[in-house]
Amino acid sequence: MHERTGGGVAAVAEFESVGLRYGTGAEVLRDVDFRLGSGRFYFLTGPSGAGKTSLLKLLYLAQRPTRGRISLFGEELSEAPRDMLPPFRRRIGVVFQDFRLIRHLSAFDNVALPLRVAGASEEDIKGPVREMLAWVGLADRASARPPTLSGGEQQRVAIARAVINRPELLVADEPTGNVDAEMANRLMGLFTALNRLGTTVVVATHDVGLINATPGAHMIRLENGTVIDPTGGLKNPPRHSKGAA
Amino acid sequence: MFDWLFVSPAEGRLLGTSRLGGPTPWVIAIMSFSIMLIAATGLALANTAGVLGRAIEARYALEVPAGGANLNALLSTVRSAPGVTAVEAVPESDMRKTLERWLGPAAQSQDLPVPALINFDVRPGTDLRPIERRAQALAPGARIASHRESVAPLLRSLSLLQAVALGLVLLLSAAAAAAVVLAARGALDTHRFTIDVMHGIGATDLQVTHLFQRKILLDAFAGSVAGGVAAAAVLLLLAGGAAFAGELTGGATLGLRDFLILALLPFLLTALATWVARAAVLRALREAL
Numbered sequence: 001m002h003e004r005t006g007g008g009v010a011a012v013a014e015f016e017s018v019g020l021r022y023g024t025g026a027e028v029l030r031d032v033d034f035r036l037g038s039g040r041f042y043f044l045t046g047p048s049g050a051g052k053t054s055l056l057k058l059l060y061l062a063q064r065p066t067r068g069r070i071s072l073f074g075e076e077l078s079e080a081p082r083d084m085l086p087p088f089r090r091r092i093g094v095v096f097q098d099f100r101l102i103r104h105l106s107a108f109d110n111v112a113l114p115l116r117v118a119g120a121s122e123e124d125i126k127g128p129v130r131e132m133l134a135w136v137g138l139a140d141r142a143s144a145r146p147p148t149l150s151g152g153e154q155q156r157v158a159i160a161r162a163v164i165n166r167p168e169l170l171v172a173d174e175p176t177g178n179v180d181a182e183m184a185n186r187l188m189g190l191f192t193a194l195n196r197l198g199t200t201v202v203v204a205t206h207d208v209g210l211i212n213a214t215p216g217a218h219m220i221r222l223e224n225g226t227v228i229d230p231t232g233g234l235k236n237p238p239r240h241s242k243g244a245a
Numbered sequence: 246m247f248d249w250l251f252v253s254p255a256e257g258r259l260l261g262t263s264r265l266g267g268p269t270p271w272v273i274a275i276m277s278f279s280i281m282l283i284a285a286t287g288l289a290l291a292n293t294a295g296v297l298g299r300a301i302e303a304r305y306a307l308e309v310p311a312g313g314a315n316l317n318a319l320l321s322t323v324r325s326a327p328g329v330t331a332v333e334a335v336p337e338s339d340m341r342k343t344l345e346r347w348l349g350p351a352a353q354s355q356d357l358p359v360p361a362l363i364n365f366d367v368r369p370g371t372d373l374r375p376i377e378r379r380a381q382a383l384a385p386g387a388r389i390a391s392h393r394e395s396v397a398p399l400l401r402s403l404s405l406l407q408a409v410a411l412g413l414v415l416l417l418s419a420a421a422a423a424a425v426v427l428a429a430r431g432a433l434d435t436h437r438f439t440i441d442v443m444h445g446i447g448a449t450d451l452q453v454t455h456l457f458q459r460k461i462l463l464d465a466f467a468g469s470v471a472g473g474v475a476a477a478a479v480l481l482l483l484a485g486g487a488a489f490a491g492e493l494t495g496g497a498t499l500g501l502r503d504f505l506i507l508a509l510l511p512f513l514l515t516a517l518a519t520w521v522a523r524a525a526v527l528r529a530l531r532e533a534l
Contacts, residue, residue: 062445082531083449090447102439104261114446116255161446 009037011071012169012200013059018068020054028054029225032068036169036202041195043211044204046222052204053097053173055222059202060094060171061085073168090118093167093199095175099158101146107133107157108142114165132160135190137183151178159187163194170194170201176210188214259443260436260456269428269461270468276421277472277514278479280414281507285480287410288503294403301392303330303369307380309361309387316361319387322379323363328371335362364392421514422521425461429525432457440530450530457526458519465518469511477507 013036020029029051036042044052057063058070061077070078072088093114101110112129133139136156146154155178162170170191176184188210195201205211211219221228307323309315316334324332340359344352351357361384367373373389380387433440440453484498499507 060445086444086447086449088447089445094445100438100442100445102259102442105258109255109258112255113443117443117446117448117452122255165446 009039010074012036012038012073014069014071015058016069016071018058018065018070020051020058020063021066027066027225029058029065032225032227034220034227036200038168038200039195039198040200041192041214041217042200042202043214043217043219044202044222045206045211045219048206050222051225052222054225056094056171056173056202056204059169060092061089090114090165091168093162093165093170095155095159095162095170095172097173097177099146099154101154101157101161103146106143106145107138107149107153110146110157111160111164114161118165128164129160132164133157136160136187152180152183155179156183156187159190163190166194166197167199170199172201172203174205175203176205176207184210185213256456257459259439260432260460267428267431267464269425270464270471272424272428273421273465273468273514273518274472274475276417276424277469277511278476279472280417280421280514281473281476281510282479283410283413283417284510285476285499285503285507287407287414288499288506290403290407290410292498292500292503294400294407297396297403298393298400301396303366304392305365305367305373306390306392306395307363307365307376307387308390309363309380309384310358311384311386312358312361315383316363318383319361319363319380322383323365323376326376326379328368329365329376330368331366333364335364337361418514418517422517425465425518425521426525428464429457429461429522430529432460433526433529440533444533450527453530454523454526458523461522462515462519465522466511466515469514469518473508473511480507 015032015034018029018032019027021027032055044055046052054063058065059072061072065078068078069076073091075088077085077088102113105113108129111132112125115125115128130139130142133142136159138153138156138160141149141153144153146157149157155175159172159175162172172191175191176187179187184207191201191203192214203210211217307319309319320332320334323329337359340362341352341357344357344359348357377387377389380389436457443453480499
């Protein structure tokens, strides 16, 4: 019997026989069964249409499964009342593929949003937000609005927003798709630094180079809506892996 | 409880800063204007009915079909009766003028028997039967009629008009509430993306609702106060015009209590709009995950 992903350490997330369908369509995820160990680094890979984004949506509580059980931070949340979800969402940072920045807010306000939602005072917000913007190289663009930023800059703002709250679980959907190699390395450096501080990181990506450059990371591979390797055993993904297309 | 009213500038920026940009303040201004005028009309009618009711409450008429041959004796009899506080005979000329409406110039004919009429007021609880008996001894066929009964149809009409005014106020308030629901749903659709992002990073329904609630409160307040001020100006103009023309009766004026009620209406409308918006937004948010 396979050891499931993340076995041996406390689980941040646990999926058991999870299925998901949109409306009356076919299941986009079926019998998904895995476990994310606390403090580990995961890559979620698979061909386009395999269900990576749907799986991430379940993970960051933007979607409920149509069947199966999902536990996050030790709580079974598949059928939890919606009022119960916000505190769990605050423990998760999400980098969306399409950035999802609020267009009429400045970069500063976008990054500050999770802190404000969490109830932090304006005094407590300024320093960390400026620091985070400086870290992603956007200190001088703090007052710029997303439409005036390049794709790469928007992605960095989105990443800054996702990590500003020191989330326990960081979920990123193709986070380096719009940045150059140097910035991709810096962002991955940020992710690994957060991971070292205890944050569990899940990155959905097609970028083999990114996977290869992150030793010690686990890999979850999705195909046709199901996890084909639930062991997460590929701790050091082979440099010539064709599976991570 | 009302901390949502005092959001930081940053929170205020979440839904953009456009104010009076949409139709909501204007719709509410029109509703507020109409509600104020209709409410003022209803209150004036209530005052008129009140004044009229009080004036005729204790007023009776002694009707003498045979005419005023014994008018002075009848006046003395009524005046000396216990409980009578005021007595006044209606001059025959006034009676003929009244009859002229139906009979034309024939009403002035001396051949026409004109009934006599004596109006009198009594203290509450006065027994009218002895007065009527004594009057009948002097003028057979004399009878006492209550003014209240004569004016009852008019008072009923005034009551009906007040009910209509109240109904219209409620109807317009409901229409304003419906407009606010539509505006709230429109605002939710407009800001769906912002809401999704906020939910995604852990905002509660209440946090999101407070933003909309505050925005709609400001829009509703601006609209209802503007409508209220416009209605007040119209009322002042009407009151001034009526006074100038000498047409404003004492009963049709608005008192201090009425003005206080009218002044409260924009605030009540704002409160209603805010409450309805809150309920609509919360209900709509619950439809999402």
